[in-house]
Amino acid sequence: MNYPFDDCKKEIISALQKALSALQYNCSIKLDTPLENLGDFAFPCFPLAPIAKKSPQVIALEISSKIEKHKWIDRVEAKGGYVNFFVNTSHLVSSTLDSVLSKKETYGHLSKKNKKVIIEHTSANPNGPLHVGRARNPIIGDTIVRIFRAAGYDVQSQFYLDDMGKQVAILAWGIHHIDGKDVVRSDYEKPDHENVGFYQAANKLMDEEETVAQQINDLIKKIEECDKDTLDMIHAAYAPVLEGINESLRRINITIDQYVPESLFVKDHSVESVIQKLKKTKYCSEENGAWYLDVESFGVSGRSTKFFFTRSDGTSLYATRDIAYHIWKATQADMLINVLGEDHKLESKQVEVALRLLGVQMLPQPIFYAFVSLPDGKMSTRCGRVVYLDELIDECIERAYMEVKKRRGTELSEPAMRKIAKIVGIGALRYNIIKVQPEKDIMFKWEEALNFEGNAVPFIQYAHARACSILAKAKDVCEKTNPVLLAHDSELRLVKQLARFPLVIDEACTSYRPHLIASYLFDTASLFNQFYRDCPVLSEENMMLRASRLAVVDAACIVLHNGLDLLGITAPKEM
């Protein structure tokens, strides 16, 4: 895929290289984006000043006089120590519109990389419904999946399924030993909500009664021995819960390509093999029968630097199985990405150390996110202090419905309003989470999560709906366009923004920053609204200008649609 701005940047860089070598300046070229109206690309001359012993402004003047006019370069201007480049707008406008309108739903997509990427996300314990704290994981994960696909990678999303740990054992024990009457009933008729009470009750009993704790430990031992009846019982306990989790994920447009159960790596003895190999490394020691690596010399510090990979009874631990999982993943892909909560930072580092010791070349790239907390503390499934994802989804949709009804109640049918409410509500949820950098703490407040004004998804969806509305009404389409007529500042700024879309996808992908897409879309919608205000389309009497503006509307519509799709958000045709 080749995009206008790629060509343009290439030409500017080569023109700069020529000018710099003619003046015998030697430096690397980094292009900045200048302030509004000062140009399209800027080359700062400050680093050259001490070398040339001249002022940056003098250097900028020298360079600008040496820049030749080309296809893309309209003019250059030396200002404040910068060489500012103005691109040939008519060329940029026509090639951008051509590019968007011909590529349509693939506009912005980058060329095929022929590389397979496994992106692991969510991987929640199947012991209860997803809560809002965890919701950041699937949303960040799925958005990264979509961005990497658009960037030309062959992507598979994986959910690492904990079917062997203590949490599922507690759940299974609870379902088998606790009377349903003694369990807090859920308002939701969904298997994850219906079963979480057993987990919570069993957890409480385990803390209170030694015998319960012992029974659960016996269960874990049997699981690890791959006792068939026990594994079947565990599976029967968590399978409905997992189905409930998946249903919640599907509600917010997320599907997982593959579920990889931990038990796989115990059954095929790769966990055992990991344990044997780790025991042979020189960082390994034993304490009361339990084995650990001392990871201090790998830059890990704290109260304890012991990384245990077996219990004293010889059974494996979560991290041990995670090592086996990563060894397997490394054979399945060219690149690995893990979306993890910040509480997994140490574990992730420990697994990385183990993988290095075992000679695994391909290490996973982790992406950590900070927790979403409630005003009165951290969310916890265990103590039942949570806002569940399903509750939040329902609230968002309901709130969106109230808004649609308030605005369009007299014009739209009930099913049409319900449909819009669902698109807006779910979009609002995903957008609110993805627009913030993953590493920032989020305090969950209902008022903010349900705020539909300003930098929120309805703003972007509304711009898309406005564009669709114009296109739907413009039946008498004049085929002939003339991009030279597009001279209004609002038109030019919008089209330049559309031209940037592929660059933004590339940046979001290579720097693992999905929130860049959200910022870009907000800016794009804002520029579209300014165009909408300044440049009437349907009432334009010059048919060629009208047709050209329609092309801009069409292109903006496509970019907003494609961008929202990267965030897993539907672009409504009306709202």
Place this chain on the structure above:
RNA sequence: GGGCGUGUGGCCUAGUCCGGAUAGGGCACCGGCCUUCUAAGUCGGUGGUCGCGGGUUCGAAUCCCGCCACGUCCGCCA
């Protein structure tokens, strides 16, 4: 005690990796714009020691050092 992350107007946030031109936005607040393609829009205004203190630099929100606050971890849990 140690590691990692975060700190930007009353609230939320971009920019920080890769130092550059008046620190962008949004919410709230004040004041304009609907005989004109859906006003979920738009224009203007009030409001900032970029946590604090040093340092490097022609230039620091951005890099370095120290400190403070918050989050998170330092389990034979996951």
